[in-house]
Amino acid sequence: MSETGIRIEGLRKRYGEGDTAVDALKHVDMYVNPGEVVGLIGPSGSGKTTLLKCLGAVIEPTAGKMDLGGTTIFDTVWKIPDLRELRRDSIGFVFQSPYLIPFLDVTDNVALLPMLAGVPNARARARALELLTALDVAHRAKARISELSGGEQQRVSIARALANHPPVILADEPTAPLDSERALTVIRILNEMAVQYKTAIIVVTHDEKIIPTFKRIYHIRDGKTYEEAGEGRDV
Amino acid sequence: MINLASRDIFDSLGKFVFTGMGLGLLIGVTLSMAGIYRGMVDDAKVLIQNGGADLWVVQQDTLGPYAEPSSVRDDLYRSIAGIPGVAEVGNVTYLTMQISHRGKDTRVMLVGFEPGQPGEPGYLIAGRPITRSHYEAVADVKSGLRVGERIRVRRHEYTVVGLTRRMVSSNGDPMLFIPLKDAQETQFLKDNEALLNERDRTAANPAFNRPGVPGLLEAVQASQSTSHFVNAILVRLSPGADENWVAEEIRRWKHLQAYTKSQMEEILVAKLIATASKQILMFLIILAIVSAAIVAFIIYTMTMNKIREIAVLKLIGAKNRTIAAMIMQQALSLGLIGFLVGKMAATLWAPVFPKYVLLLTEDAVRGLFIVLVICVIASTVAIRAALRIDPATAIGG
Ligand SMILES: Nc1ncnc2c1ncn2[C@@H]1O[C@H](COP(=O)(O)OP(=O)(O)OP(=O)(O)O)[C@@H](O)[C@H]1O
Ligand SMILES: [Mg+2]
Numbered sequence: 001m002s003e004t005g006i007r008i009e010g011l012r013k014r015y016g017e018g019d020t021a022v023d024a025l026k027h028v029d030m031y032v033n034p035g036e037v038v039g040l041i042g043p044s045g046s047g048k049t050t051l052l053k054c055l056g057a058v059i060e061p062t063a064g065k066m067d068l069g070g071t072t073i074f075d076t077v078w079k080i081p082d083l084r085e086l087r088r089d090s091i092g093f094v095f096q097s098p099y100l101i102p103f104l105d106v107t108d109n110v111a112l113l114p115m116l117a118g119v120p121n122a123r124a125r126a127r128a129l130e131l132l133t134a135l136d137v138a139h140r141a142k143a144r145i146s147e148l149s150g151g152e153q154q155r156v157s158i159a160r161a162l163a164n165h166p167p168v169i170l171a172d173e174p175t176a177p178l179d180s181e182r183a184l185t186v187i188r189i190l191n192e193m194a195v196q197y198k199t200a201i202i203v204v205t206h207d208e209k210i211i212p213t214f215k216r217i218y219h220i221r222d223g224k225t226y227e228e229a230g231e232g233r234d235v
Numbered sequence: 236m237i238n239l240a241s242r243d244i245f246d247s248l249g250k251f252v253f254t255g256m257g258l259g260l261l262i263g264v265t266l267s268m269a270g271i272y273r274g275m276v277d278d279a280k281v282l283i284q285n286g287g288a289d290l291w292v293v294q295q296d297t298l299g300p301y302a303e304p305s306s307v308r309d310d311l312y313r314s315i316a317g318i319p320g321v322a323e324v325g326n327v328t329y330l331t332m333q334i335s336h337r338g339k340d341t342r343v344m345l346v347g348f349e350p351g352q353p354g355e356p357g358y359l360i361a362g363r364p365i366t367r368s369h370y371e372a373v374a375d376v377k378s379g380l381r382v383g384e385r386i387r388v389r390r391h392e393y394t395v396v397g398l399t400r401r402m403v404s405s406n407g408d409p410m411l412f413i414p415l416k417d418a419q420e421t422q423f424l425k426d427n428e429a430l431l432n433e434r435d436r437t438a439a440n441p442a443f444n445r446p447g448v449p450g451l452l453e454a455v456q457a458s459q460s461t462s463h464f465v466n467a468i469l470v471r472l473s474p475g476a477d478e479n480w481v482a483e484e485i486r487r488w489k490h491l492q493a494y495t496k497s498q499m500e501e502i503l504v505a506k507l508i509a510t511a512s513k514q515i516l517m518f519l520i521i522l523a524i525v526s527a528a529i530v531a532f533i534i535y536t537m538t539m540n541k542i543r544e545i546a547v548l549k550l551i552g553a554k555n556r557t558i559a560a561m562i563m564q565q566a567l568s569l570g571l572i573g574f575l576v577g578k579m580a581a582t583l584w585a586p587v588f589p590k591y592v593l594l595l596t597e598d599a600v601r602g603l604f605i606v607l608v609i610c611v612i613a614s615t616v617a618i619r620a621a622l623r624i625d626p627a628t629a630i631g632g
Binding site: 049052053056058059084085086087088089093095096097099100101102103104108111112113115116117118121144160172 | 236237239242243245246247543544547548549550551552553554557625626627629630631
């Protein structure tokens with residue numbers, strides 16, 4: 001909900017040391033404004049997932065600077081003491097497979113995030129229901145995860161990513177298991193949510209069907225990013 | 236915050252309860268093992284209590300009459316009765332033997348006693364005490380005998396006139412009480428065949444069969460066919476008498492060993508059943524280790540089946556504390572279910588055991604405590620593995 005979204009400057013990531021070292025990210029400059037959905041495209045092994053992991057504060061970059069929602073979270077070293085708290089409050093994750101918690105029902109899968117942040121159960125569930133309604137899965141609110149279709153599961157995981165109203169959502173191939181109609185629906189929802197909650201969203205994708213929907217695209221090749229204007233087609 | 240452990244448990248309740256039941260049967264065996272030990276100790280205590288004696292007088296330098304053979308002359312009781320503080324004195328014999336009963340061999344401890352004196356059977360649950368001086372018996376109900384039944388012990392037939400309960404030897408053999416004289420005969424005398432043999436030999440010995448001394452042969456034969464030995468002399472003290480002083484008197488002046496009630500208990504519990512209880516302790520230790528290993532294995536497997544969920548939980552910001560609590564609560568629930576099932580199983584199958592099984596509440600409480608401690612320790616393995624899971628794995632490649 002800050003006005004700054006995502007800012008990355010000169011980000012580098014090297015895996016391993018010496019002869020076996022891999023420079024997965026060599027120089028990444030990137031920004032995503034609040035309310036904007038940006039595509040991140042590149043061949044296999046180009047560093048897309050590595051970039052998301054750095055931004056998601058699950059691996060430590062080797063050098064560079066990252067700002068999320070107006071706070072510098074990394075500048076050569078981590079600037080935030082508790083990375084889990086940062087993830088809980090400021091970053092939403094959407095994965096290729098939805099990775100929901102199978103022993104919780106749909107509502108509690110979404111409500112879990114605010115609950116982890118200390119929001120009382122009733123309020124967390126109310127917020128979850130509001131998001132499920134917005135994502136058109138409220139009628140499945142009490143269902144078990146295993147009873148949902150792939151598209152429904154993906155919408156629930158988007159609801160979960162939004163549950164703490166984070167300034168940033170990172171989506172890694174969120175449409176891969178979906179047919180083109182459902183894939184476009186997911187993108188439409190992400191666009192709506194970005195606007196509604198002023199969230200900066202990065203979508204990593206290979207998916208030809210959804211690439212034309214982005215207004216801005218980052219190409220990543222050999223660990224370096226190149227910005228490009230997209231078609232920005234309506235969905 | 237919702238309780239993740241209980242949600243996971245209720246999501247796969249059947250599997251969880253089934254696992255808990257398996258563990259429960261193991262815990263049931265453990266509790267029964269402890270019960271068997273308690274039963275042995277209690278049998279020993281009841282054995283000492285029900286004799287109604289304050290002192291056991293036995294052969295010098297022996298741990299008799301239960302732990303070691305002891306034999307004392309049956310006329311010594313008179314001089315013991317003269318010691319100040321002694322109220323009543325009774326001769327007793329003990330002999331473990333097989334008797335045939337309804338076509339089946341039963342091991343019993345044959346007890347010879349004098350009615351009205353210490354050593355007589357205590358409370359009767361059926362029938363009446365022995366009133367005739369010969370060929371009546373009081374049996375422990377565990378022998379399977381019934382009032383009115385007739386049983387053969389060596390040369391004579393006895394009628395069961397009464398039944399006792401909880402009167403078993405330290406081996407668990409039911410007791411069979413008969414009059415002292417009958418018991419002495421059974422214990423120290425030979426069977427018919429041997430007796431006739433012995434008589435013929437005596438008669439053939441010119442030293443005993445002298446034509447000039449009428450009645451000598453008969454006297455010798457009579458002395459050979461009666462016994463003057465018993466295994467122990469039980470003493471009941473008058474109120475206020477000092478048991479240690481009386482015991483010391485007997486030891487010093489009569490060349491006999493005398494044990495007080497607490498010394499007798501010590502002999503039975505610490506010496507006679509010591510090996511058996513060490514055996515059981517060993518078994519308990521092994522069972523505890525096996526249970527711990529099984530709990531650890533189950534909890535570890537349960538946790539490893541949730542690697543992905545745990546990675547996601549970490550990714551979305553769940554604290555280590557939350558994840559550790561989830562695993563530990565599941566381990567404790569498993570232990571609790573296991574304990575309840577085990578306690579029920581042990582209670583159900585305790586009466587089926589041939590020997591007395593005493594399930595003490597304090598043992599159950601101790602067992603529960605140990606089970607929970609084992610669960611906590613066992614869950615640390617799984618917790619450590621869970622805390623090593625990298626949240627990045629949730630994002631994948
Ligand atoms: N943990 C790691 N240790 C060492 N090298 C790694 C590690 N993770 C990724 N790499 C390497 O870093 C480079 C970038 O990997 P990354 O997973 O970011 O690619 P990607 O763009 O997501 O590819 P894909 O489209 O196949 O998912 C690859 O060469 C990969 O082999
Ligand atoms: Mg990838």
